[in-house]
Amino acid sequence: MRADRLVAALLFLQSTRRRVTAAELAAELGVSERTARRDLEALAAAGIPVYSQAGQGGGWSLVGGARTDLTGLTAPEIRALFLLTGPDADARPETRTALRKLVRALPAPLRADAEAAAGAGTVDGADWTGTEPEEARLAALQRAVVDRRELRIGYARPGRAPRERTVQPLGIATKSGIRYLLADTADGLRVFRVGRVTSVAETGAAAVRPEGFDLTTAWRALAARMKDRLVAATVRGRAAPDTGSVLEGVLGGRVRYGERTPDGWTAFEADGPSPEVIAARLAGLGARVELLDPPSARAALARTGAELTALYGAPGTPAAAPRAPGRAATPPG
DSSP, rough: OOHHHHHHHHHHHHHSSSSSSSHHHHHHHHHHHHHHHHHHHHHHTTTTOOOESSSSSSEEEEEGGGGOOOOOOOOHHHHHHHHHHTTGGGOHHHHHHHHHHHHSOOOOHHHHHHHHHHHHHEEEEEEEEOOOOOOHHHHHHHHHHHHTTTEEEEEOTTSSSEEEEEEEEEEEETTTEEEEEEEETTTTEEEEEEGGGEEEEEEEOOOOOTTTOOHHHHHHHHHHHHHHTTTSSEEEEOOTTOOOOHHHHHTTTOOOEEEEOSSSSSEEEEEESSSHHHHHHHHHGGGEEEEEEEHHHHHHHHHHHHHHHHOOOOTTTOOOOOOOSOOSSSSSS
């Protein structure tokens, strides 16, 4: 749009502090030299103090080095913006370009702070297992959301082979550093974890966006339903001393501690999708955790123990004794 281009031209003039030629402005804006010259003339006609000087060394500049603060940003706002977007610039060329333009547009006293904030962090897209970064798929999903293009995506749930689905992409939400695609499907509105998307391809059709759709409202409703499913069940148990950090590593923040018993163990409650799922997550802690309730959780652990014994245990092998109580702590660990 021409209005955007005129603003960009003015920002370029006020950031260079020198005369610029129409050719230089054309290169900056990605337009022809003739178009750049017309834009400069339009700025002058609109009352912006832009003037030209002919001849060698001539060009266009702002009268008296005049500056127009088009950003309207305060120093704390600028710092927050660059802290937010600076790390992503490593993986996004378009973000790097936008940040460079914004730095040039800032008043001189604010530039050093902005540049320092932009370099205050970095992002490594690959995890410690060497899994391929999701940035390329994320960029494709974001383009489809903006351009409203229907997609055919491959999606792999944990422990399952990828499955293709046709979706109408509606937005990207980020929660606790994890990004999710909200999309309409034949089964209704669904959430797809971006890290589990294995492929992205446009179908060639336009995406259908529900009338009155609001991304924030939809995400909050879906997130509330997801949270309800994640904490649908509660188990009670007790943990051996020095087990707290391991227990929290397995169950995250869904653990609540109770009283410490005389033998040094600590009572706890934990929430999860079902008693069986919680039991499966705790199975690796062996005798360091004892589940007390509900019976279905204890039965699930008993089945797991029997399966492991049948697979790995030799006849007559004595069962491992629970860990001896040590220094008590509440919470344990």
